[in-house]
Amino acid sequence: QVRLVESGGGLVQPGGSLRLSCAASGSTEPALSMGWYRQAPGKQRELVARILSEDKTMYTPAVKGRFTISRDIARNTVSLQMNSLKPEDTAVYLCNARSRSGRDDWGQGTQVTVSS
Numbered sequence: 001q002v003r004l005v006e007s008g009g010g011l012v013q014p015g016g017s018l019r020l021s022c023a024a025s026g027s028t029e030p031a032l033s034m035g036w037y038r039q040a041p042g043k044q045r046e047l048v049a050r051i052l053s054e055d056k057t058m059y060t061p062a063v064k065g066r067f068t069i070s071r072d073i074a075r076n077t078v079s080l081q082m083n084s085l086k087p088e089d090t091a092v093y094l095c096n097a098r099s100r101s102g103r104d105d106w107g108q109g110t111q112v113t114v115s116s
Contacts, residue, residue: 001026002105004022004108006107010112019080020095029100035047035050038091040091085114093111
């Protein structure tokens with residue numbers, strides 16, 4: 001059973017920064033890819049960023065240039081550096097790990113609120 005634990009959420013003013021981290025445990029091998037999703041009230045869950053390796057990343061257009069995803073395969077962690085935050089970035093951010101067999105595992109989520 002893979003366990004994902006997120007940390008780093010909170011309240012920040014528009015234009016500020018936050019760094020989210022996610023630690024994975026319980027897997028016998030590293031996930032094929034890891035990513036961050038977010039879900040705002042009344043909206044569907046959406047992919048924010050995904051990383052396969054250092055040179056293979058993808059971002060949703062709304063965050064490209066502001067967010068950076070990184071991964072430490074040895075430590076089985078994934079991070080999301082979020083800069084120039086906007087009120088529309090407010091959501092619960094969830095960590096995802098996708099195994100080589102295609103199984104998705106999820107964290108509980110961490111709240112990010114961007115407000116003045």
